[in-house]
Amino acid sequence: MLGGNQRTDKLTAPNMNSPILVTGASQRVGLALALELAQAGHKVVSASRSIQPQTAHPNIVQFQADLCQLADRQALIDHLHNHYDGLRAIIHNASLWLDDGLDNLETMFRLHVEAPYHLNLALGDLLAKVEKADIIHICDETSSRGSKSHIGYAATKAALQNMVLSFAEKYAPKVHVNGILPGLLILKEGGDETYRQQTLKKALLEFEPGAGPLIETVKYLLASQYSTGSQVVINGGRHLKNRMT
Numbered sequence: 515m516l517g518g519n520q521r522t523d524k525l526t527a528p529n530m531n532s533p534i535l536v537t538g539a540s541q542r543v544g545l546a547l548a549l550e551l552a553q554a555g556h557k558v559v560s561a562s563r564s565i566q567p568q569t570a571h572p573n574i575v576q577f578q579a580d581l582c583q584l585a586d587r588q589a590l591i592d593h594l595h596n597h598y599d600g601l602r603a604i605i606h607n608a609s610l611w612l613d614d615g616l617d618n619l620e621t622m623f624r625l626h627v628e629a630p631y632h633l634n635l636a637l638g639d640l641l642a643k644v645e646k647a648d649i650i651h652i653c654d655e656t657s658s659r660g661s662k663s664h665i666g667y668a669a670t671k672a673a674l675q676n677m678v679l680s681f682a683e684k685y686a687p688k689v690h691v692n693g694i695l696p697g698l699l700i701l702k703e704g705g706d707e708t709y710r711q712q713t714l715k716k717a718l719l720e721f722e723p724g725a726g727p728l729i730e731t732v733k734y735l736l737a738s739q740y741s742t743g744s745q746v747v748i749n750g751g752r753h754l755k756n757r758m759t
Contacts, residue, residue, distance in 0.1 A: 530573075532600035532644050533557035535637070537581060537629070538608030539574075540566040543699055546725035547607065547732060548574055556602065561590055581608055582624040584632075591636045600643035603736060606630040606674070607652045611667055619666040626670035627677075634681050641689045648736055649691040651678050652728070655749045657695060675745065682743035690742040692735050696728055697749025718751030 533556065539548035540562035552558045552573035559575045569576055577593060579586040594601065610625055612618035634649060641647040656664065657671035675693050682691035701710060701722055714720045727748040735741060747753070 528555040528557070529600070529602060529644070530557045531598055532602045532640075533559045533575070533594075533598055534603040534605065535559045535561060535594065535601060535633075536605045536607055537561045537633075540564060540569055540576075543696075543725040543728055544607040545569060547605070547729055550729050551732075559594065562608070581629040582621060587629060587632055587636075591633070594637060594640060598640065601637055601640035601647060602644055603648040603650065604633060604637060604641070605650045605652065605732065606633070609652065609654075609671075611664065614664065614666050619670070622666055622670045623673075627673045630674060631677060634677070638685060638689070641685065645688075646739070647689045649681060649685070649689060650732060650735055651675065651691075651693040653678075653693045653695045653745070655695045655697045655747060655752060658745075658747075659753065678745065679743050686742060690735070690738070692741055692743070693745045694728060694731050694735075695745055695747045695749070697747075697752045699723055699725060699728060699748075716752055716755060717749060718755050720750075723750065 534551055536544060536548045536551070536558055538544040539560035545568060548558050548560050548569060549571060552571045555573070557573050557575070559577055560569055561577045561579050561581065563578065563580050565576045565578050577590055579590045581587055608625055608629065610622055612622055630651060641649070651674050653675040654668070654671040656668040657675040661668040675695070678691055678693040685691060697717060698713060701713060714722065731746050731748055
């Protein structure tokens with residue numbers, strides 16, 4: 515039961531000079547999330563490899579950065595320190611789903627592990643200036659079960675998932691750190707009907723949900739006063755379908 519003295523409205527109200535940093539927000543789910551947060555009144559800093567016209571919104575600041583590159587990350591960190599009083603949240607959404615191979619493994623490690631690690635540490639002081647701040651790691655359902663066809667992807671996402679625990683402990687109680695483990699949200703472009711049907715049948719809920727479930731979960735975590743170090747799975751029951759015979 516919620517107590518009458520909780521200050522939820524104050525803690526979760528948008529602060530235009532304490533933005534939400536969303537990485538990988540120029541397309542697909544990241545784009546939908548950034549636009550939804552901006553429409554709700556939050557200032558959003560979108561950090562992506564390219565500036566995209568579809569991301570244009572009065573409340574969105576687009577910052578071009580390849581987060582695999584140390585210099586680009588440092589430029590982003592400097593920009594945030596120079597222009598804002600605090601940071602309401604960091605949402606690590608940037609992701610690459612690459613085939614297995616040493617070069618691709620290094621790239622995914624830099625994006626899924628090194629970049630969030632660097633940003634969480636370097637921006638901790640800005641997060642601490644907000645009464646209640648959040649870090650949200652967008653992981654993947656394969657980060658907890660593995661993937662024989664995308665071993666490197668699953669492994670680097672597993673490291674991202676593990677860092678939720680470490681940073682939650684490090685930054686408690688002011689900064690809440692949680693993870694989201696999505697399954698299929700949006701089908702890949704160019705797939706035929708056979709691909710569509712085979713992919714949808716991997717879950718108990720056999721439909722393409724779009725960005726909605728992830729946006730709903732992000733909103734929940736931003737508003738939550740009693741969740742840190744947690745993982746929220748949104749995969750349509752895929753983990754149960756895989757167990758069925």
